[in-house]
Amino acid sequence: MNSLAGLLRMPKGMLDAKQFKGLTGPILIVLILSMMVLPLPPFLLDLLFTFNIAVSIMVLLVSMYTMKPLDFAAFPAVLLFSTLLRLSLNVASTRVVLMHGHTGPDAAGKVIEAFGHFLVGGNFAVGVMVFIILVLINFMVITKGAGRIAEVGARFALDAMPGKQMAIDADLNAGLIGEDVARKRRAEVAQEADFYGSMDGASKFVRGDAIAGLLIMIINIIGGLVVGMLQHGLDFQTASTTYTLLAIGDGLVAQIPALVISTAAGVIVSRVATDEDVGSQLTGQLFSNPNVMFLTAGIVGLLGMIPGMPNLAFLLIAGALVWMGRKGLQRIAAIPSAEQVAAEQAAVQTQNPDTAEATWDDVALVDPLGMEVGYRLIPLVDQSQKGELLGRIKSIRKKIAQDIGFLVPVVHIRDNLEIKPNSYVVSLKGVEIGRGEAFPNQWMAINPGQVSGTLAGTPTQDPAFGLPAVWIDGSLRQQAQILGYTVVDACTVMATHLNHLIQTHAADLLGRQEVQQLLDQISKTEPKLTEDLVPKVLSLSTLHKVLQNLLEEEVSIRDMRTILDVMAEHAPTVKDATELTSLVRLALGRAIVQQLFPGDSEVQVIGLDGSLDGVLQQAMSSNSGIEPGLADNLLRQAQAAIARQEQMGLAPVLVVQHSLRVLLARFLRRSLPQLKVLSHSEIPDSRNIKITATLGGRV
Incomplete structure (x- = not known):
């Protein structure tokens, strides 16, 4: 009310386009409800019926061209508004039919007359049958199926939300995306569940509209007979013919747009989200296999040769299928396979060697950071094929620059025919520091340790952190998320691995x-x-x-x-x-401790036993080093302490005297890189220290 009063107080000319759009919804609802109460002239009914048909066609076309359901997130509201509009028009047209139907077939406008007379040939029996068939198709087939798909989609969307949220958090922690992108993706996950839930409820409007249309037609026929015979003195045959055709025209002009809207709802909820619209999916997947075309042509051709069958129609269709199959073969033959491309490239490299004199230009410097990919991974790094890895690497470099404080060198990517087709190799100054495999058409389901089932696929390990994982098909993605797996695509696997390697070797870079x-x-x-x-x-x-x-x-x-x-x-x-x-x-002690123990909570760390501290102090002062037996025992105790820290959800941190920190940090870094060594002097006085484990008690 306050916002509406503010709008009313605004000077003339201050309502901009955005504010006008905000008033469109309330104005439309008021107009729709007004049509149920106020009488409308036949000409205005014609305009509104035509507008209803145009809106239904527009909604169907928009649904055909959407890439994913959330591109048309307003569809449940559109469904509600269109249903209210049709019902309001039914009420308005019923009023006109019953009041002025005795004057002729055009009493309720030219649109109703056209649907009642020309479309069914003026035969009210045919019109009734057509109307009932349309209602059955809309009510029992399209609307029921779309509602069921929406119900199942809403259920699976809700079940998959935790897995999707974990995948978003994994990308955020790996530096593949920023906080803004993560927030946007979380909102999309919630919107997807809300959309399917709204579609499950909105489909009930269409089913109710179909029932209401059937009842309205019956009321129009019975009411027309009563009004025509009792009030206007028409005989039974004239009254039945006139009012039945008007009722049929009124019903058809409402049910046809309702059928179109229901079809749009089915298209929205039944399609699988890809980078193509529905038309491209149908033509690209239904008619893409030449073998299917030839087999179908053979079957249709055989049916066309049976005596008594319409031979011309069957043979024409068979010929068209053969023509489409030949076109498909030509298209496939024109596209070289990956193996052919690799062989041609190898042949070009071995032919026509350059016999010119060597120059300094032939000396190639080693790339500070490089990645070599097999030929099956080329689409992931080729921007012309919509490869996403280059964009991910740019985000990784930006995130690492913000985290560690300098910009790492550019990652030079090239293909390598000598490695496996699905392999990739990351090198630092020409030396391999990491290797892995990725499958562009599959998904890696990573087991974070708390999954509730197993998956069919190729067992593997997450190359970045060594967690157990499985390469699965895209059809098992939702099932994996429901079971608790973190599901990522091949591009994310490579990007996360690269991010981990860069952070591990930041000093060398x-x-x-x-x-x-x-x-x-x-x-x-x-x-x-x-x-x-x-x-x-x-x-x-x-x-x-x-x-x-x-x-x-x-x-x-x-x-x-x-x-x-x-x-x-x-x-x-x-x-x-x-x-x-x-x-x-x-x-930098405050920042170091804050990184390991965020907030101002208690610092729970591993400590050194007093006797071991003295032994190490003596070894350092004499430059004799740590003796082998002491070193082995220290490593075993450190591993056990790290395991206890991880079980308690704490960072594995060892706190020692400042003079011992460098010695122990160098000693433990190679065998236990996850263990961080701090000195007491680096911990701020404002943080309380609690020793959760002690090393050296049995030394």
Whole structure:
């Protein structure tokens, strides 16, 4: 009411197009309800009946061209409005038929006369049969089937929501998508469930409309006979003929648009969401197999040769199918197979070798970061074939730059005919750091550890984290999500694996050029800091080594201002990169702890036994290293402590004295990379520490 009063108080000319659209719905409802009460002239009835037919055709065409149901999310509301419009027109036309039907067949307008006279030839018996058939088709076939599909779709959409939400969270955690995209996808998942639920209820409107249309026709016939004979003095034959044709015309002009709308509802809920509309799906899948065309042509041709059959019609259809089959064979022959493409490329490479003199242009530098794919994975990286991997990699580089503080090099992608067709290899400076397989037409169902069933498919492992997984067909996707699997496509598998490898090898990807670019970026806002520090006090090589040390222990270098401040303070007296790294970690302690233990909760960590602490202090002071027996026992206890931390849902973190942190971090990093080693000095005083496990108790 307040918004409506505000609109009424606005000066003339202030209603823009958006506000006018907002008033369209209420105005339309008022007009529809007014038609049930106010008498309408025949000409206006003609316009409204024509508008109803046009709207129904428009809705059907829109449903045919939608790619997925949510592209026409307003369809349940459209279904309700169109049903109300038809019922209102029925009421208005009934009033006119009963009041003025005795004047002739055009008493309720030319549209009703045309449907009642020309479409059924003026034969009311034929009209009644046609009308009943239309009602049965609409009520028992189309509407009932669409309603059942909508009901099942709503049930499966609700059951699949947890799995879809987990897949979105997995993409967000892997850096494949941003928070805005994740929020949009979550909204789409909820909208999909709401849409099918609304369609399940909206289909009841159409079924009720069909019943109402049948009852309205009966009322029009009986009421017309009573009014015509008792009030206007018509004989039985004249009254029955006149009012029956008017009732039939009124019923047909309402039921035909209702049938069209019901068909649109069936199209919306029965189609499978792809990148093609319904017409493209039908022509591309129904008539794409030449063998099917030839077999159908043979069967139809044999039927056409049976005596007494309409030979011409059958043989014409058989000939058309043969022609379509030949066209399909020509189209398939014109498309080379993947194996042929690979063979032709290999032949071109071996023929006509270049005999020119070698130059420096022939020296190819090693790519800092590269990916080689088999020929069956080329569609995933080819933008002309709508490959999504390049876009995913751009998002990964942007997300990693925001997380760790520098822009990783561009990933150079090329095909490699020497590896398996479905394989891919990720290399760092020419050395392989990861390998996996992906199947573009299948989905990987990853077992997060709490699934409620098994799936038919090819067992495998998630290449990024080593979780058990299964490659499944697209038809089992919803079933896998219901069972609790995290289901991702081949492109997501490759992107997640690449993201994990980049974060693992971030220190190796940070070169001197990237460090210089970081300094150039800082100099835009802090020019004096960089000019006085590098290279006057601190060399670029030392700064590079400090930043690599931080990245090796998965410490973000986003806070370059704090890092350079520490360097400026201590670099004049401290030249060792390892000592400078420890000093920088002390300054970044709050951020490091926040990354491992978000919020202000208690820091629950693994500690060292006092006796083991003393032994390690003595070994470090004498530079003798950790003896083998002590090292093996320490590793076993650390593994057990990590398992307990993970069972409690805590980060595996070991807290030691500041002087021991570097020694233990280097020792444990190779065998237990998931274990992070902090010093007591790095933990802020505001955070409480709780020791959940102790290493060295039995040493």
